[in-house]
Amino acid sequence: MTAIETQADTRRAALATALAMSATGDRQAFRRVYDMTAAKLFGICLRICGERQAAEDVLQEVYLIVWRRAAAYRPERSHPVTWLATIARNRSLDWRRSPRGRAVTPIPDGGGVEAADDAPLADQSLVAAEEGQRLDDCMEQLEDRSRGAIRSAFLDGLTYADVADRTGVPLPTMKSIIRRALIRLRECLHDDA
Known part of the structure; x- marks a missing residue:
């Protein structure tokens, strides 16, 4: 270490x-x-x-x-x-x-x-090294639209409504896309743990 x-x-x-x-x-x-x-x-x-x-x-x-x-x-x-x-x-x-x-x-x-x-911070670098690769691998398994929605909502700090507006998708549809993607990510991360 x-x-x-x-x-x-x-x-x-x-x-x-x-x-x-x-x-x-x-x-x-x-x-x-x-x-x-x-x-x-x-x-x-x-x-x-x-x-x-x-x-x-x-x-x-x-x-x-x-x-x-x-x-x-x-x-x-x-x-x-x-x-x-x-x-x-x-x-x-x-x-x-x-x-x-x-x-x-x-x-x-x-x-x-x-x-x-x-x-x-040093702990941020360590967390990124430990969890980042696993998350990246799971993100790559998502469809392009789902991956883009997750990145916009959770990494760029946009609201679901902002993501829906940017992509031209109705808000309820965007919420469903993000929800399904989060479920797939959770399953992927849990499987790898």
Whole structure:
């Protein structure tokens, strides 16, 4: 095991422990969760919300959710950063779907806005190495239309309605396409585990 992998494992364990302690109401542990993840989660919120103030507001909501639901985190099911990023993504998408969020034009990539944290974390690199290849293999098994819909909705942060509009497919049809693709991905990932 390399020094980077050891460091990533240590960071992952520290974050998982801090989440578990936060579930018991430990404010210091929750502060550690915040310190270890705020830059990453803010970057997710900013990319999806498209404006700084909204991203800050959403990030605050994200940490309220984490404080209330820390006991729901299961380290055997996912990396702690993955769990937290999912909450941030979902809350940001909820904001985008709201009337306030629909009025905002998303920030284009490289749109002159400084990234909250442009350095990849070691644990992110390790997670990408471990899970990325397996996910890529499963994604390649999907049809082109399903694969494109999944990438747009879950990697580009678009709402299902945005994906449907871009592809010229009715919204209910797009929801079905994405749902079936997610089921196939889950089956594929479970088979490989």
